[in-house]
Amino acid sequence: MNILGITAPLSWNQACAIVVNGNLVAVAEEERFNRMKHSPRIPPYRATEFCLSQSKIHPNEIDYLAIGYRSPMIAYLLSTIENIKNRDFERIVREAGAFAEYFIGLVRYKEWLQKIGVDFSKTKLSFIPHHLAHAASAYRSSGMTNANILTLDGQGEDDAGMLGFGTNGVIHPLAKIGHHQGLGWVYSETTDLLGFKSHSDEGKVMGLSAFGKKSYKKNPWHVENISYQLFHNWNTQFWRQYGPRRYSHEPLTAKHKILARTTQNFVEQAASALVRKLYSLSQCNNLVLAGGVGLNCDMNAKIASLPFIKNLFVYPAADDAGTAVGAALEVAAKLGEKADYEMKDTYLGPAYSNSEIEKSLKEAKVPHKRYKSTDEIATLLVQGKIIGWFQGRMEFGPRALGNRSILAHPNLYGMKEKINANVKHRETWRPFAPTILDEDGPRLFKNYFYSPFMTVTFHTTSYGEKLLSQTIHVDHTSRIQSIKKNDNQKLYSLWKAFKKQTSIPGVLNTSLNDDGEPIVCSPKDALRTFFATGLDYIILEDYIVCK
Numbered sequence: 063m064n065i066l067g068i069t070a071p072l073s074w075n076q077a078c079a080i081v082v083n084g085n086l087v088a089v090a091e092e093e094r095f096n097r098m099k100h101s102p103r104i105p106p107y108r109a110t111e112f113c114l115s116q117s118k119i120h121p122n123e124i125d126y127l128a129i130g131y132r133s134p135m136i137a138y139l140l141s142t143i144e145n146i147k148n149r150d151f152e153r154i155v156r157e158a159g160a161f162a163e164y165f166i167g168l169v170r171y172k173e174w175l176q177k178i179g180v181d182f183s184k185t186k187l188s189f190i191p192h193h194l195a196h197a198a199s200a201y202r203s204s205g206m207t208n209a210n211i212l213t214l215d216g217q218g219e220d221d222a223g224m225l226g227f228g229t230n231g232v233i234h235p236l237a238k239i240g241h242h243q244g245l246g247w248v249y250s251e252t253t254d255l256l257g258f259k260s261h262s263d264e265g266k267v268m269g270l271s272a273f274g275k276k277s278y279k280k281n282p283w284h285v286e287n288i289s290y291q292l293f294h295n296w297n298t299q300f301w302r303q304y305g306p307r308r309y310s311h312e313p314l315t316a317k318h319k320i321l322a323r324t325t326q327n328f329v330e331q332a333a334s335a336l337v338r339k340l341y342s343l344s345q346c347n348n349l350v351l352a353g354g355v356g357l358n359c360d361m362n363a364k365i366a367s368l369p370f371i372k373n374l375f376v377y378p379a380a381d382d383a384g385t386a387v388g389a390a391l392e393v394a395a396k397l398g399e400k401a402d403y404e405m406k407d408t409y410l411g412p413a414y415s416n417s418e419i420e421k422s423l424k425e426a427k428v429p430h431k432r433y434k435s436t437d438e439i440a441t442l443l444v445q446g447k448i449i450g451w452f453q454g455r456m457e458f459g460p461r462a463l464g465n466r467s468i469l470a471h472p473n474l475y476g477m478k479e480k481i482n483a484n485v486k487h488r489e490t491w492r493p494f495a496p497t498i499l500d501e502d503g504p505r506l507f508k509n510y511f512y513s514p515f516m517t518v519t520f521h522t523t524s525y526g527e528k529l530l531s532q533t534i535h536v537d538h539t540s541r542i543q544s545i546k547k548n549d550n551q552k553l554y555s556l557w558k559a560f561k562k563q564t565s566i567p568g569v570l571n572t573s574l575n576d577d578g579e580p581i582v583c584s585p586k587d588a589l590r591t592f593f594a595t596g597l598d599y600i601i602l603e604d605y606i607v608c609k
Contacts, residue, residue, distance in 0.1 A: 064396055065098055066113065067390025068106055069382050070131030071167025072160050074261045076101040077383035077458075078109035080117045081390040084399035086203075089458050090118035090411040091383050095582035098175060099264060100431035103163060105171035106386070110462055111178075121179035121296050124546045128188045128393040129171075130195035130385025134165040137192075137219045141241075144264040148242050156365045174179070176191060191390040192218030193353070194233065196380075199388030200350035201228040202395065204375040206406025209348040210340040214333065214355035215382075223353060225336060227344050229394060239336075243353050245329050251300060252325040256318055257308035265546070269493055270314065274323025275439055278304075311532035317607040329355065330364040336367050347372035349369030352388070356459065359519045359541045367509070378408050379459035408515065409465055411456030414585055419602045433606040434574030436552065440559035442599060443569060446474050448485060450600035451573050452588045453552055457581070459514040462573035463496060463543055464553040464589075466581050468597065470532070470570040472496050477532040477570065484596030488577040496533035497543040498568035499557055506530065506568070507542065516543045527565045543571060 067079040067089075079089035091440065092101040095108035114121060128392040131137060134511045138161040145153045148289045177181065190198070196213040211350065222244030225237040241247070250260040299308070304321050304538035308314070338348060347370055353363065357380050366374045377384050394401035423430045433439060444450060449469045462468075468485060470477055495516055503510040506526035513520070527534055534540050547554045561567045573581045576589065576595055580587045585602055592600040592607065599608045 063399060064117075064119050065126045065128055065390045065393050066110065066124050067130065067386040067388075067393070068110070068171070068237040069127040069439070070129055070164055071105045071171060072103055072164035073383040074100055074102045076106045076109070077379070077388050078106040078113050079386040080113040080119065081394050081401070082117055082119065084394045084401040086387060086391065086403075086410065089387055090115045090408055090456065090459070090583075091580070093580040094411065095458065097580060097587070099578060099580055102261070103167060103172070104185040105167050107171075107174060110175075111241075114410070120354050121175065122181050124180055124185050125389040126188050126393050127175070127180075128190055128389035129168070130190055130193045130382070131164070131387035132187045132219050134161050134168065136189075137164070139163060140345070143365065144240060150242075153333065154345045159366075160549050174524070187329075188389070188393045190385075190392050191226035193221060193238070194235065195385035195388035195391060196352040196377075197226050197228070197233055197235075197350075197388065198392040199379070199384040200352035200377040201233055202373060202388070202391040202402045203377060203412050204348075204350045205402075206348045206350065206373065206375065208346055208352045209336070209375075210344055210347065210521055212333070212336055212351050213353040214245050214336075214351075216244045217241040217248055222246060223336075225248075225343075227340075228350070231400075233392075236340075239460050241465070245332055246353070249325060249329060249355065249358075251572050252321060255298070255301060255304060255307050255314065256314075256322065257310045263426060264354075266489070266492070267536065268320055268326060268358055271322040271326035271360070271530075272535055272539075273491070274319040274321075275316070276320060277324040277327050277563060283409060283444065309518035317524070320425075324420040326358075326360060329358060330361045333361050334364055336444070337368060337371070341370050349373070350377070352377040352380045352384055354381040356517070359517060360450045363516055363539070364518045366511075367557060374518070376515070377403070378461065378515040378517060380517075381458070381460065389424055409455040409457045409550075410458045410461055412583060413455040414603070416603050416605070419585045419605055423602070423605065426586075426589055428589065428607055429604045432604050432606045433601065435559075436556040437559045439556055439601060439606075440563055443469060443471050444563050445559055446471055446477070447503075447598040448481060448596065450581070450588060450592055450597045452574065452585065452600065452602045454550075456583055459515070460581075461543075461579055462571065463515065463570065464545070464550050466570045466574045466583075472508055472530045472568055472570040473566060480596070481570075481572065486572065486577055487595070491536075493535040494506075494533050494542075494570050494572050495541045495543065495555070496530050496568040497571040498530075498554070499554075499561065500544040500546045502567035503542075503544055504605045506541070511542045512546075513542055514544050514549060516541050527591065530568055533570050
């Protein structure tokens with residue numbers, strides 16, 4: 063079967079995926095093509111075109127369209143019932159507009175699909191509940207036969223999360239987390255109050271929390287097993303207690319840092335309580351995690367440290383973009399296809415050949431040449447050059463994992479501040495991550511385990527602190543990407559060459575984009591970023607460009 067999976071058109075993170083005979087062939091976020099960050103509530107038109115092209119599937123060969131959300135009418139009905147239970151009548155009115163927008167967006171997307179050749183007389187629609195789609199994205203990509211499943215976000219339909227158990231290819235929902243317990247909303251409200259952009263800058267709050275010297279003893283949340291509750295109309299009282307809102311031009315004070323830490327601590331406690339509850343029900347040592355809150359690497363580290371957790375898999379695109387994959391895989395599984403696999407990498411987007419890249423370079427009248435070997439690039443890194451690295455198929459998810467990356471020396475004093483100020487154009491206190499050679503992981507980080515997707519933070523050893531200073535946060539942690547030879551051979555070769563010259567088994571790795579922009583997709587995107595930022599060189603497949 064050919065199954066096209068999409069996020070719901072009311073989502074903040076739009077994506078399209080295609081699954082052919084149970085195999086995930088391609089997936090990408092819409093933002094990478096239209097260059098609009100997250101592409102909120104814009105159906106994934108161009109991402110769909112890419113998926114069809116990559117899979118070589120004609121539109122009239124699509125058997126199912128899988129949407130990672132219930133149908134608009136059912137979703138609104140369930141949400142309304144939940145709001146009535148919680149006496150939240152303002153929310154009923156507010157959500158009416160959102161679900162109407164969902165319905166209109168879905169109709170427009172279907173009409174567009176029909177124009178490009180999808181025949182809905184034979185292509186079936188399948189609506190997969192939002193948190194089931196999240197759950198499927200993680201469980202069916204984890205390679206685990208048996209696993210506890212936890213999904214956490216702000217709200218999807220009438221809930222903000224799900225506790226479940228996966229066994230032998232079947233997902234069993236055990237309990238839902240109501241939207242009045244939405245950890246994602248807690249984090250988004252804090253993000254907004256601190257003067258950042260909610261649904262986008264939550265990572266800034268996580269980074270800022272490390273600067274908080276303490277937490278507020280009194281906070282509007284309560285954690286006891288899984289009975290934490292956000293009080294009725296909690297956001298109004300929350301803003302009264304911790305406001306007023308900081309504006310972006312205003313300095314970050316000790317009060318702001320303490321608030322960030324308070325929120326981070328609460329989310330870690332609440333999530334850990336939910337994981338303990340799951341373990342008490344199943345006695346299973348495996349856990350998979352998805353939903354937007356799953357991008358909180360510090361929370362994931364706390365979960366990984368729980369004594370009964372043996373294996374943890376966090377879906378790399380844990381936000382709503384991942385529901386496009388989850389919906390398609392779940393439909394495939396329901397049709398009896400083998401849809402479960404072990405995710406080895408996230409390189410599922412477009413790739414560009416040397417001839418395509420050379421054409422773009424010539425059109426832009428950019429001087430260029432072929433480089434000889436990764437030793438040549440390693441030497442530039444040793445010299446302190448900041449390099450754009452554009453190779454192979456684009457990553458899926460919010461983190462650059464070596465194909466659309468900015469690379470730099472991880473231990474040159476001032477490198478972090480230089481990249482923040484001159485390349486990324488963002489706050490100078492923001493941390494960076496390293497990509498490290500897996501074989502050296504235990505010497506660099508405490509309680510190390512293979513972590514290929516930058517989904518967990520680790521505390522450094524004194525050895526790691528010494529070698530990777532520009533990638534270590536103020537709390538002595540780092541969100542790492544582990545790499546083995548078979549993960550990405552070209553990147554591995556570069557890392558080995560850099561280690562040979564410096565004895566350092568890792569390189570600073572951040573996403574190839576400017577602040578507020580999506581990660582680059584095409585060679586033209588990469589060149590625009592190169593010339594608009596303080597990058598010294600950019601490597602486009604076998605070509606090198608310098609300023």
